[in-house]
Amino acid sequence: MATCPVRFEFQCEKEKFTATHNIPRSLVTADPSQSQNAQYVKTFMDTVQPILKEHEPAARAASSTKCGICGSPTAKILLTPMSWLHIVADPFINVLANAVCSKASCEMTTRQQIQDLMAVASNQDDSVRPGNGGVNVTKTTELLPCKVCGKMEKTSRCARCRVVAYCGKEHQKQDWPAHKQVCKSLAR
Template sequence: MTTCHVRFEFQCERGKLKYSHAVPQSLVTAADPRRAPDATYMKTFLATIQPIVMEHEPACRAASNTQCGECGSPTAKILLTPMSWLHIINDPFVNVWANPVCANDACEAKTRQKIQDLMALMTSGGAAKVRTEDSTQPTDSGVIVLPCRVCDKRDKTFRCTRCKEVAYCGKEHQKADWSVHKRICKPAA
């Protein structure tokens, strides 16, 4: 298998950590895989990136705050979220955000959502909106329409039938978000 060296930049509160790792040449492609993800590409990307990211977790922990970024409680773990820039052929790299979180699942879910929003903003060239705490808007009939938690679409969304606190534009986005949402999803009172 042909490989090429790629720069990895870990963004931590106390600075940027830089490393170089060999990755399969097939991951470096002029087409941005985030725009239309291919299942085989994504599987290869994750299988390659996860061990590299975990190798640098101790250094990221040392370069991160000792308190949760959401609530200020002691850090229980560091969320390491990679963002591929491997489609930039002349300078391919992977940016990895290191975010300290406590043991509270709600803090982790909020942090993950903020990261997703930031990634959407970056890949859209600033055209995407970053979700705020109050991102709901009443319709003309006074009904509150929640945006899709994944893509922010507001047309024909449906609420989670269990908690009624988040909405999705379709089953595909609900499934995609379940690994994060299930940690805070509680039956509505």
């Protein structure tokens, strides 16, 4: 399989760092419709997840020790990849690192803030993006795993809050007792 070196830019609270990894060349494409292709998304996530896991300790060290929402001690780091692989001349993946505590409400609020930020980035005029070569940018969305099983394929977001995803009705119903407590407060 042909590969291509791609820069991963980790945006953490204390500092930023960069790593370069070879990824399948098929992921670097100027075709904006590919980001909607289920096989492309699966290949992207299968490729990116181990890289994020590898750099999670460094991202944790470069992030705050306090939850960005409530100030409680950090329980985990959310790593959200934003693909800029459509910029074929200089492809990169921006990774947002956010410290969160163990409260579901803080994680969900943080995820909503990430979605808002991604929406702003998607709607920016291409002229303000360095190195894009005039390529049209498609809408950027956070790819979420099923909150119950972690599966990435064919997940759907909660229709009310849009912050969590499930692989089917069964897992959505299973998680509802825990999710309903914060869902209404996050609904737009």
